[in-house]
Amino acid sequence: MVDEMRKESAVTDLQDRMLEQLSKVIDPELRIDLVNLGLIYGLSMDDNVVTVTMTLTTMGCPISAVLEQMIQSSLEKLPEVDEVKINIVWEPAWSPDKMSQVARMTLGYYN
Template sequence: MTEKTLAKTDPVSDLQDRMIKELETVIDPELRIDLINLGLVYGLSLTDGVATVTMTLTTMGCPITQVLTQMIETSLKRLPEVNDVAIDLVWEPAWSPARMSRFARVALGYHQ
């Protein structure tokens, strides 16, 4: 079996991919880049219908935390497996622009 075939038949990988796709629709209103490309999402899991998103923010005390939480909940609840969403907000490891994808760095004009 090839790697590609394995990934298609692995329900955990499929669900994780679909969760990531949904989170790619959550755009940070200030930076106008999605949470995945910003590197804010550190982990995803689903247990008994509850999707847990382990993530950080670009700064502590971010004024849009509640907005992002609502957007995350809305996006993940589109998946039939997700009944509820829990956000596990962490500050370690600290976020830095190095966590951004190449796309996000180019879009934001960050060259380093």
């Protein structure tokens, strides 16, 4: 039981640190980080390979390759991460409702 709790704590710590790194990845067009934009849907790790499940604000986003490189660079700074894979999904579709309150206020989006 104690070992399971330690393992869960370590996983939570790593996920928190991954989210902290991703909060430093700023969308060059919107000037808000990917976490506050609500673009990150999930993080998983297997054998030191992180898979980021995310979406983009629009299909055919012209800066998707730039964002992917920024995400990889950011997460690879963590000592536990050897490789980053990015899984872009379109379901559920992104909408401004997925943004944090901070992002909404920054962009002047009020609903």
